[in-house]
Amino acid sequence: MIATAPTNPRPDECLLRPGNTNCGGCGMSIGLTMLGRALTEAGDTCTLVIPACCGIVTAGAFPTTSYGVPTIATTFASSPAVATGVACIRDLNDEPGQVICWAGDGGTYDIGLATLSAAAERNENIIYICYDNEIYGNTGGQRSSATPAGARTTTTPWGKTQDKKDIMSIMAAHRIPYAATLSIAHPDDFARKITTALTTHGTRFLLLHSPCPTGWKSEPEDSVKLVRLAVASSLFPLYEVYDGATYRINVEPDGTDPAEYFQRQRRFKKEEIDLRATRRACSDRMQRLQALAERYPSDR
Numbered sequence: 001m002i003a004t005a006p007t008n009p010r011p012d013e014c015l016l017r018p019g020n021t022n023c024g025g026c027g028m029s030i031g032l033t034m035l036g037r038a039l040t041e042a043g044d045t046c047t048l049v050i051p052a053c054c055g056i057v058t059a060g061a062f063p064t065t066s067y068g069v070p071t072i073a074t075t076f077a078s079s080p081a082v083a084t085g086v087a088c089i090r091d092l093n094d095e096p097g098q099v100i101c102w103a104g105d106g107g108t109y110d111i112g113l114a115t116l117s118a119a120a121e122r123n124e125n126i127i128y129i130c131y132d133n134e135i136y137g138n139t140g141g142q143r144s145s146a147t148p149a150g151a152r153t154t155t156t157p158w159g160k161t162q163d164k165k166d167i168m169s170i171m172a173a174h175r176i177p178y179a180a181t182l183s184i185a186h187p188d189d190f191a192r193k194i195t196t197a198l199t200t201h202g203t204r205f206l207l208l209h210s211p212c213p214t215g216w217k218s219e220p221e222d223s224v225k226l227v228r229l230a231v232a233s234s235l236f237p238l239y240e241v242y243d244g245a246t247y248r249i250n251v252e253p254d255g256t257d258p259a260e261y262f263q264r265q266r267r268f269k270k271e272e273i274d275l276r277a278t279r280r281a282c283s284d285r286m287q288r289l290q291a292l293a294e295r296y297p298s299d300r
């Protein structure tokens with residue numbers, strides 16, 4: 001466990017400082033920068049709780065870590081439990097600041113799911129952000145249950161056959177006060193959702209689609225374009241769920257074909273992507289969300 005002393009009260013200047021070894025075009029770097037700005041804008045700050053993942057490795061170790069806010073490195077399975085403890089002490093002492101778990105998809109969808117579910121069921125007063133790069137990135141690019149069908153990884157060399165797990169529905173089923181998807185291609189929507197999370201009490205779950213040029217075998221300069229294509233084509237819709245009950249869609253898809261998303265990443269091979277099935281899945285996903293948003297609209 002590594003704890004670092006806060007060196008700068010402004011998260012926009014210090015959440016992720018220069019000197020980290022994130023790859024160029026890493027969605028995590030942009031996501032942390034946007035998170036830092038939103039925290040500063042709100043006059044808030046945070047303690048980070050980070051399990052094993054690129055997020056804890058690339059920042060480096062104490063005392064030269066790139067994180068300028070207090071940071072606790074945990075085992076995979078324990079980050080929601082550790083965050084729970086830190087948040088309880090903060091609330092008991094009536095202290096300010098957010099406790100934010102910053103975890104990868106491996107730590108969220110797979111290895112840490114049990115303690116995340118337990119914390120959500122107790123509605124612990126924490127923010128949990130999963131930066132989803134759809135792969136076990138820092139151990140060489142193995143598949144996770146967030147990896148989409150057709151993606152080649154080191155453990156699915158001919159393309160994954162299962163589709164991505166629907167973690168948003170799993171989290172919404174816990175009836176937590178707030179769950180939302182985030183995209184670095186939609187910064188205003190990103191900032192507004194962080195503000196909503198900061199002003200909500202209880203377990204808040206945010207899912208960030210996080211491009212990973214190394215694992216996705218894409219060009220670093222394509223990162224924002226890729227996640228924008230994912231939103232526009234309904235591969236990764238932007239929406240919010242309040243109390244697991246009411247829904248709001250934030251960006252309506254514009255009918256963009258998902259084909260370009262696949263073409264720009266060498267983790268996908270043309271012959272292994274069933275584009276017709278993918279288009280149908282995108283349309284089904286959006287129709288289901290639209291039906292929920294119409295039947296159970298959010299008034300917040």
Ligand SMILES: Cc1ncc(C[n+]2csc(CCOP(=O)(O)OP(=O)(O)O)c2C)c(N)n1
Binds near residue numbers: 052055076108133138
């Ligand atoms: C219980 C346990 N199993 C496996 C590992 C090895 N391990 C460390 S990081 C990692 C992958 C993490 O993937 P993810 O959470 O998606 O983060 P990313 O590396 O993609 O940023 C694995 C398998 C570990 N540290 N602990």
Ligand code: SF4
Binds near residue numbers: 021054215
């Ligand atoms: S491997 Fe992927 S997630 Fe990890 S630092 Fe590089 S681009 Fe970011």
Ligand SMILES: [Mg+2]
Binds near residue numbers: 105135136
């Ligand atoms: Mg990952």
